[in-house]
Amino acid sequence: MSWRDWVRGAEVEPSIYAADFLHLGAQIETLLAAGARIFHVDVGDGRFIPPVTIGPILVQAIAPPIHAAGGRVECHLMVESPSDQLALLAEAGADSITFHLEVAPDPASVIASARAEGLGVGVAFNPETSVETAAAAAAGADFALCMSVHPGFSGQAFLPESVDRVRRLRELVGPELLLQIDGGVGPANARSVREAGADLFVAASSIFYADDIAGAYRSLAAVVA
Ligand code: DX5
Ligand code: ZN
Numbered sequence: 751m752s753w754r755d756w757v758r759g760a761e762v763e764p765s766i767y768a769a770d771f772l773h774l775g776a777q778i779e780t781l782l783a784a785g786a787r788i789f790h791v792d793v794g795d796g797r798f799i800p801p802v803t804i805g806p807i808l809v810q811a812i813a814p815p816i817h818a819a820g821g822r823v824e825c826h827l828m829v830e831s832p833s834d835q836l837a838l839l840a841e842a843g844a845d846s847i848t849f850h851l852e853v854a855p856d857p858a859s860v861i862a863s864a865r866a867e868g869l870g871v872g873v874a875f876n877p878e879t880s881v882e883t884a885a886a887a888a889a890g891a892d893f894a895l896c897m898s899v900h901p902g903f904s905g906q907a908f909l910p911e912s913v914d915r916v917r918r919l920r921e922l923v924g925p926e927l928l929l930q931i932d933g934g935v936g937p938a939n940a941r942s943v944r945e946a947g948a949d950l951f952v953a954a955s956s957i958f959y960a961d962d963i964a965g966a967y968r969s970l971a972a973v974v975a
Contacts (some may be wrong), residue, residue, distance in 0.1 A: 813843025908934030
């Protein structure tokens with residue numbers, strides 16, 4: 751089923767970047783039981799962003815329980831050579847990848863390569879990248895990911911100008927393309943981003959740093975509902 755048809759009105763997408771990796775399986779089960787259907791995996795190569803983060807072997811571990819519960823695994827590729835990662839991630843069980851326009855001179859070819867691997871695909875763009883560029887590159891993708899922090903780490907503050915960037919992007923791309931927002935998303939800003947037209951709300955620290963991660967997921971889901 752296409753991503754557009756599969757996504758409910760709006761989805762909160764826990765990013766496991768801020769998870770407790772000693773207890774990752776239990777935290778994923780808790781969030782699945784709380785209603786989470788998309789898990790966001792931040793793949794970093796130590797070049798496009800400073801840290802090397804996580805990748806296919808982790809996707810391989812978490813994809814089976816997520817799929818068994820009817821969920822999907824979305825991989826945000828913060829890497830300089832996204833095309834090199836597609837086959838490995840697809841094989842590991844990823845359902846979609848999002849790549850950065852800043853390192854993709856020919857976005858249409860990355861979109862085609864991802865589709866050839868059976869992956870859903872999104873185009874991500876940094877706070878400095880023009881929304882017009884992103885809108886043009888997103889033709890043929892399932893979603894566009896507007897970064898609301900500079901990519902690299904969890905726990906950064908939401909850049910307030912991101913709300914207007916999402917609104918402008920929605921005007922440019924029309925109603926069909928899913929819009930994802932990533933970075934500093936929490937109860938204080940999610941409603942305004944929803945009203946600006948976003949559908950997918952990536953959240954790491956606002957969920958995983960809470961004492962009650964299921965409660966934090968549910969309250970954020972209620973804010974964007
Ligand atoms: C950071 C990643 C984000 C990160 C979000 O650049 O792309 O997905 O995990 O973390 P929070 O929600 O804490 O800003
Ligand atoms: Zn991310």
